Amino acid sequence: MKKIFTLAIAVLILSITCFSQYTYSLIQTPGNPGGLNNDNEYPFGSGLDPSWTVILGPNQSTPSWSSTETIPFNFNFNGLPVTQYKVSSTGVLTFETSTILVPGAGNASLPDPAIPNNSIMVWGIEGTGANDNICTKTFGSPGSQQHWIFFTSYTAGSWSYWSIVLEESSNKFYIVDQRHGASAAPLVTAGLQINSSSALMIAGSPQLGNLAGSDPSPADNRYYEFNFNTASCISPYSFVTSNRTINSADLSWVGSPTAINYNIELGNTGFSQGSGTFYSNTNPSYSFTGLTPSQFYDVYVQTVCDTTDSSSWSGPITFSTLCVENAPYLENFDNSTIPVCFVQGANDIFDWTLDANGTPSTSTGPSDDITGSxxxxxxxxxxxxxxxxxxxxxxxxxxKSSLNSAKLTFYSHMYGASIGTLRIEASDDGGNSYSTIFSKSGDQGDQWNYETVCLGTFSDTVIFKVTASVGADGSGTQWYGDIAIDNFEISEGVALDVAGISVTTDPILAINNAPFIISGDLNNIGCNTLTSMDINYSIDGGATVTMPVNNINFSTGDIYTFNHSTSWNPTSSGTYNVEIWASNLNGSNDMDLSNDRVNMNIIVASALAQRRPIMESFTSSTCGPCVAGNTNVASVLSNYSDNQYSILKYQMSWPGAGDPYYTDEGGDRRIYYGVNSVPNLVLDGNSWQGNSSALTTQLVDDAIATPSFINLSSNYSIGGQTIDFTVDIDPLADFSNLTLYAAIFEYITFNNYGTNGEIEFNYVMKKMVPSSSGFGIASLQEGNQVTENFSYTFQGNYILPPDANNPVNHTTQHTVEDFNNLGVIVWIQDDNSKEILQSTTASFVNNIDENLITSNNFKIFPNPASEIATIAYQGFDHKNVEFKIINMMGEVVLSKSFISPSSSGYYNLNISHLSNGIYNIIVSSNETFLTKQIQILK
Structure with a gap:
């Protein structure tokens, strides 16, 4: 016989706007209460009227209380006089000034034990920033004054301004929503708490967002007005539903101390008052029975204090009976909200979220659901x-009573460095006890994984509890920990069913390395554990090649990875279709043939190319750890010759002001790889990604040893501000849908120094050609060489952007310090997998008249210099040579000229009188002008 049991869960349904003897309302007219405060809203010391007084300063890294302050007029809170208060850096004002423990910034619903008695709050903001002050000021004339407690530039994802206002005579108080940055996301608990059982929250708390915008004037402010009510018959408040079943539910509330009974009206959600079913009870609770399963109800409750004194009705309070669904059952979460029959837990820390496409976090979470749409x-x-x-x-x-052998299947996505645990528990006693039926922890790769659990041990009606926890990546960062599920399904299971998952043999092979091992992954989605099976493969639909496996323990939901014992030995290059599957499961036939087989095209190439791995480095002159990262990369690469690798560095826009040589195209590559920390290094697109300090020779050796099937070469020349380059692509196999990327870089720069102590920077990306989107290559055929020609002209004059927030505009300016110091790097990438198939650094072709002087004839050392800078030159035989040192303002600060006695020599410049900084040195002779930069550092 089928049994349904009660789910033991309590849910707070509604925060009523009446509490004890307080009520509140949102005032619809923009502005400040009473119009007394017309000051603009700026940080203290940065635009705020100086008449404000700071009572708690900035940079409160741990929650702290302010000094105890005296209210400058008579004021009653909750009907009783109060004279002093103090405020926490987490947004809580309390009149209990002897309180020691400070509420943390992690806000929650009220009442909460972290909040002192007799408190008003905008709980959830933080005073951790350099401009985060709590200030006070009193406005108005005696008898009608307002005392403002102002949270200036407080932290809530970005800057956020709020105030708590105490008003003389009326004994009202206000919570004022004032000003917020565009990226601010205040999710606060706003309201009051009298004690551990009595509180009033503004609707939307503890995730109350802002209504005001970024206007520093009061013009767009909104505020909540709290009034003390002296009525003796108080409306019910703080409603809680509990003990919900498919046909019953309990409702309780806080009532009036003078109540003699309560009137209760129940109806389907949306009913009109007066048309429902009426009940009465002397206690502040009621147990509803005989309800309809899966139904939403509204309830209104009124306090009766005597025959002539009743409160107003409170409500509607909305709840639902529990849902019962019949198997087979599928929930794909494709509606606009989380299904009403999926209930968020009450005894956890946060909630599950419905999403499409990618999650807000990078380097974690799925990019879309299992269907892609x-x-x-x-x-x-x-x-x-x-x-x-x-x-x-x-x-x-x-x-699931209609199913003979029920199973639960779903897709999980657990990708990121901080993945915790996904656990599913099942209960067939109404949630009184649960058994864990699935648990998986840690990074499972950036893909949806099919999961199977058989339910044969559970009785007919089952409820599932799905728990996901946040992990850690070892550095204290939890950002990369998103866990997702999709297509939650209860369906008919079978005893014997193995599905093909993937062929894992390398997709491109060189024929001279034949024979090859066929490898793959299989998934047991049947309900029986397998102890034996046959694993098969075929090539282009040909003869079946079988490998029996015995004495295995292949359980439901497990993945079986194999290397076939019979190798494959193709006789010629080409594209082959390889198909794998399992059969003869425990000596019997697979009971579902529809999912058995999986196949993949494998390219067999006629020859191999030597791979030249590329390292894409993300760094910044304002990043302290980047110094060690860059040093480590240089140390690792010192073990290799220049033609064994390629390297390119993108200067990033953070931390702080960021690197002035940041470009939007560098930002595009950051997004492409999901980089949100520096230093970061990507090796060959998808071979390895991590902190630059973690790069090792073993990683580079492994990348170099990986076969490549494309030969790539490139040449470039420089004429003025124009760079011309040619790329030759020689494919050794057939390819499609690849992208050719190219970047012009500067071998060494000096001007973009920042706060981390670095004074020179190598391989700095200047411009991607034609853009960060690259150049599409629809197809490559083995033996057919492809040549592509590119040209880019840097526009305008040199500029050093003030910071990364104002990057160079390539249409009018450039950041090239020395055009004779440019290089070109090219690579071919599969944008789907992000694998880089080959890279190279272009060779320089000199297209300048050999009789002209080039920058190779002009060297400066040491650089940086402090007292004397030596200029070594060549090619100035008996010519008049002039040296000029020009500062970044364009002013000539030193000029020298002489007749060179020979073709080569050197000249010592006394620079001891010059200040620290970057300077241009111009060498001129006749019509020839050469320039290099020097840093003076004392």
Whole structure:
């Protein structure tokens, strides 16, 4: 006989705007209460009227209380006089000034034990920044004054301004929503708490967002007005539903101390008051029975204090009975909201989220749902989440009595450096006890994985509890921890069923390395554990090649990875279709042949090319750890000759002001790889990615040893500000849908020094050609060489951008310090897998008249210099030579000229009187002008 049990879960449904003797309302007219405060909203010391007084300063790295302040007029809170208060750096004002413990920034619903008695709050903001002050000021005339407690430039994802205002005579208080940065995301708990059981929250708390915009004037401010109510018959508040089943639910509330009974009206959601079913109870609670499964209800409650005194009605309070779904059952989460029958847990830290496309975090989470066009649910692991936080969601009850052998299947996505655990528990006693039926932890790769659990041990009606927790990557960062699920399904299972997952043999092989091992992955999605099976493959639909395997323990949901014992020995190059599958499962036939086989095209190339791996480095002159990262990369690469690798560095826009040589195209590559920390290095696109300090010779050796099937060469020349280059592509196999990327870089730069102590920078990317999107190559055929020609002219004059927020505009300016110091790097990449198939650094072709002087005839050392700079020259035989040193303002600060006595020589420049900085040295002779930069560092 089928049994349904109660799910033990309590959910707070509605925060009523009436609490004890306080009510609040959102005032619709923009501005400040009473119009007394017309000051603009700026940080203290940076535009705020200086008449404000700071009571708690900035940079409060841990939650702190302000000094105890005296209210400058008589004021009552909750009907009682109060004279002093103090405020926390987390947005809580309390009149209990003896309180020691400070509430943390992680806000929650009220009442909460972290909040002192008799407190008003905008809980959830933080005073951790350099401009984050709490200031006070009193406005108005005696008898009608307002005392403002102002949170200036507080932190909530970006800067956020709020105030708590106490008003004389009326004893009202206000919470004022004032000003917010475009990227601010305040999700606060706003309201009051009298004690551990009595509180009032503004609707939307603890995820109350801002209504005001970024206007520093009060013009767009909004505020909440709190009034003290002296009525003796108080409306019910703080409603809680509990003990919900498919046909019953309990509702409780906080009532009035003078109540003699409560009137209750129940109806389907949206009903009109007066048309529902009426009940009465002397206690502040009621147990509803005889309800309809999967139904939403509204409830209104009124306090009766005597025959002539009743409160206003509170409500509607909305709840639903539990859902029962019949198997087979599939939830693909493709509606616009999380299904009503999936209930968020009440005893967890945060909630599951519905999403489509990618999650807000980079380098974690799926890019789309399993179909590529729908939704999924996931946990967002970024701030304020910390390691160990968990989110719980409950499925509906599912009646599987119509199935002979039920199984649960779903897709999981667990990708990122901080992945915690995904756990699924099942209960067939109404949620009184649960058994873990699935658990997986850690990074499982950037793909959806098919999961299977058989449910044969559970009785007919089952509910599932899905828990995901946030992990850690070892550095204290939890950002990369998003976990997702999709296509949650209860269906008929079979005993014997093995699905082909993937062929894992390399997709491109060289014929001279034949024979080849055929490898792959299989998934047991049947309900029986396998102890034996046959693993098969065929080439281009030809003869089946079988390998029996015995004495295995291949359980439901497991992946079996194999290397076939019979190798494949093709006799010629070409493209081959390889198909794998399992059969003879435990000596019997597979019971579902539709999912058995999986295949892949494998290219067999006629020859191999020597791979030249490319390292793409993300760094910044404002990044302290980048110094060690760049030093390590240079040390590792010193073990190789220049023609064994390629390297390119993108200067990034953070930390702080960022590197002035940041470009939007560098930002595009950052997004392409999901980079959100520096230093970061990407090796061959998808071979390895990590902190630059973690690069090793073994990683580079492994990359060099990886076969390549494309020969790539390039030559370039420089004429004025124009760079011309040719790329020759010689494919040794057939390819399609690849991208040719090219970048012009400067071998060494000096001007972009920042705060990390580095004074020179190597391989700095200047411009991608034609753009960061690269040049599409639809197809390459073995033996057919392709040549592509490119040209780029840098526009205008040199500029050193002030910071990364104002990057160079390539249409009018450039950041090239020395055009004779440019190089070109090219690479071919598969944008789907991000694999880089080959790279090279272009060879320079001198297209300048040999009789003209080039920068190779002009060297400066040491550089940086402090007292004397030596200029070594060549090619100035008996010519008049002039040296000029020009500062970054364009002013000539030193000039020298002489007749060179021979073709080569040197000249010592006394620079001891010059200040630290970057200078241009111009050498001129007749019509020839040469320039280099020198840094003076004392």
């Amino acid at each position: 729908g939704n999924y649910i996931y946990i967002e692991a970024s701030s304020p989440r910390v390691s160990g936080d968990s989110a719980i969601i409950f499925s509906p009850y599912i009646d």
